[in-house]
Amino acid sequence: MSTLDFFTTGDSWIDGAGLDGRDLVTGIAQIAASGDAVTTEIGTRVIGDSDHMEELNQVARLSAYQHQYHKANLDRDSGEFDTEPDERPVTDLCEANVIASTLLGTSGEPTGYHTVALDIDHPVRAIASSTPGNYHLYIDLPLVWEDYVKVIEVLAEVGLIQDGYAQASIARGHTDLRLPWIKKTTPVYNQAGELVAGVEDDPEGAA
Structure with a gap:
């Protein structure tokens, strides 16, 4: 049995079954090939058949983090907002919609x-x-400049875009x-000091 452990550090990886890669989808495929089950903080899923494999593959591509799943009333118009939404957290991925x-943290708690x-x-x-x-x-929603500035400022404030880019x-x-x-011609280096984008002989290139 293998354990998929999700952390809130920006990375996800697989611990167990001799897996040391950080590609969750590849790791799931490796476990499936071995015929094992997968245990997560949100429940146990046997992924030996193609239906379960497809579900996990799709979820793995959505986010590198472990999210909470819910069983919601999808018949209700999404434009109707209730103070007590008609949904509940579930631990079984097959039960969630x-x-x-x-x-969620490694304990399974928010x-x-x-x-x-x-x-959108x-x-x-x-x-x-x-x-x-x-x-x-790119989001195809025409905005007047004053409204667009509000969007830019909020995105910079919460860290979705760089403050320097926003101000410029x-x-x-x-x-x-x-x-x-x-x-991009400006060189970009990874933590190991290796060039991953741009060229080193044109430091004044376009941003």
């Missing part, structure tokens, strides 16, 4: 932290940046992103 923004998980009523695109783990976000954008009157075929 929604994933909450609530993050940590008080959330990740952004929103139902407009087209959204997240394009991978040349910097690993970074993305360029407000000063110039717009945000800008490199076109998809324009590669």
Whole structure:
């Protein structure tokens, strides 16, 4: 039996079954190939068949964190807000029908932290940046500049975007992103000092 352990440090990894990789989806596949069951803080799931494997694969791609799952009344209009929502936390993934923004610790209890998980009523695109783990976000909702500034300021305040990028954008009157075929030339290094994006001989390149 193998244990999937999720932590609130920004990484997820598998402990047990001789697995040392940090790719959750690959790890699940390795466990499934061995015919073992998977035990998590939210319940035990046997993933020897393709149906269960697909469920876990889909969940693993949603977030690197362990989230709380709920059984909710999906027949109710999402625009109706109740002070006591018609839903309850569940520990069995098969019983759940929604994933909450609530993050769980290794004890299985809520940590008080959330990740952004929103139902957005407009087209959204997240394009991978040349910097690993970074993305360029496009939301097709026209906003007047004054309202857009509010969005920029809040995103910077909570740490979703860099404060310097926010302030520079407000000063110039717009945000800008490199076109998809324009590669970043400013060098970007990982913690080991290895070049992972850009080129070293053009430190003054486009941001």
